[in-house]
Amino acid sequence: MRIHIRKERPAAWAERRKEIKHVWTVPFVAFEWMWEWIAYALSNWTFLEVLDYLETFSVLVAVIFYFSESGDRIKQRHYQAWQVVNTSQGKGGSGGRIDALQELNADRVPLVGVDVSGAFLQGVRLEKARLLRANFSSADVREGKFPSADFSNANLHSANLRRGDLEQVSFHGADLDDCDLTGADLAGADLTDATLVDADLTNADLRGVHWEHIAGIRNANIFGVKNAPQGFLEWAMRHGALQQDTRTREPG
Numbered sequence: 001m002r003i004h005i006r007k008e009r010p011a012a013w014a015e016r017r018k019e020i021k022h023v024w025t026v027p028f029v030a031f032e033w034m035w036e037w038i039a040y041a042l043s044n045w046t047f048l049e050v051l052d053y054l055e056t057f058s059v060l061v062a063v064i065f066y067f068s069e070s071g072d073r074i075k076q077r078h079y080q081a082w083q084v085v086n087t088s089q090g091k092g093g094s095g096g097r098i099d100a101l102q103e104l105n106a107d108r109v110p111l112v113g114v115d116v117s118g119a120f121l122q123g124v125r126l127e128k129a130r131l132l133r134a135n136f137s138s139a140d141v142r143e144g145k146f147p148s149a150d151f152s153n154a155n156l157h158s159a160n161l162r163r164g165d166l167e168q169v170s171f172h173g174a175d176l177d178d179c180d181l182t183g184a185d186l187a188g189a190d191l192t193d194a195t196l197v198d199a200d201l202t203n204a205d206l207r208g209v210h211w212e213h214i215a216g217i218r219n220a221n222i223f224g225v226k227n228a229p230q231g232f233l234e235w236a237m238r239h240g241a242l243q244q245d246t247r248t249r250e251p252g
Contacts, residue, residue, distance in 0.1 A: 010036040078109060089115050098124045105129045117155075137175075177216075187227070196220045202246060206232065217241045 010016075016033050020026055081100040088095035098121055104111060110130040117137045125145040132150055137157040145165045152172040160180045168188040176191075178198040187207040195216040207227035218240035222233065237243070 008040070010040055074107065078104060078107065085114060085116070088119070090118065092118055092120060094120050097121060101126060101129075200246070201225055211235075221246065 010033060013030075013033060016029065017026075020029055081104050084096045084100040085104075088097055097116060097119055101111065101114070101116075101121075102125055105126050105128075110132075111126070111134060112130055113133045113135075114131065115135040116139050117135045119139045121139055121141045121144065123143050123145075124141055126149055127145060127147050129146065129149040131146075131154055132152045134151065134154045136151075136159045137155045138159065139156075140160045141164065142160050142162045143164060144161065146169050147165055148168045149166075150170045151174050152170050154171070154174045156171075156179050157175045158178045159176075161184050162180050163183040164181070164185070166181075166184050166186050166189055169186070170190045171192075171194040172190055173193040174195075176194055176196045176199050179196070180200050181204050182200050182202045183204065184201075185205045186209050187205055188209065190210040192210055192213045193215050196214060197216045197218050197220065199217075199220045201220055201222050203224045203226065205226045206229060209229060209232075211229060211232050216239075217236050220236070220241045221244050222228075222236050222241045223243045223245055225233070
């Protein structure tokens with residue numbers, strides 16, 4: 001807001017003329033004196049003062065509307081993010097889905113049932129995401145960050161989760177068949193009722209993993225697993241798991 005200050009009345013020209021010492025400066029002083037009178041007249045015009053107040057009021061109104069409509073802007077942002085995710089269903093590549101999913105998750109929007117099958121989502125960050133019944137089948141999510149996410153009953157069949165951060169993730173009832181978990185951090189993950197048939201767990205970190213009620217692990221490769229809980233390796237081998245060094249194959 002501009003502070004409206006009323007100016008003092010300028011001296012009459014006769015008085016101002018007496019103060020001029022050099023004749024050649026008369027035109028310049030006269031020009032300045034004329035603008036002093038204009039400024040004086042405008043500073044005492046109440047209409048302009050009212051305009052100043054209206055300008056301040058309009059800014060206040062704009063601020064109020066901005067905050068009152070913040071909820072609508074958030075909804076619009078979420079709607080656009082879901083559009084990106086849904087219109088790319090069944091397509092390869094990212095299609096902007098990494099940013100869209102991360103934005104939704106950052107706003108704590110549940111991603112229950114989201115379908116990103118076959119998508120390229122390498123390095124996606126979805127900490128504590130609610131991904132129950134999500135479809136990540138054949139998706140490439142290498143080096144993805146999912147600490148404390150919930151993948152309960154999700155479809156991760158043939159997904160590439162190499163070197164992923166899956167610490168404290170719930171895979172309760174999830175389909176992890178043929179899933180590539182090479183070098184993944186599964187510390188504290190819950191594999192209750194999950195299936196890991198044909199999965200590759202080479203060099204995966206199994207520190208504190210909940211494995212006692214895994215539904216199936218036949219032909220899963222457990223070569224070089226780290227920090228395996230007591231009894232896990234023996235149980236896995238009895239139920240058809242394998243220990244094969246596959247380091248000579250092409251990297252994923």
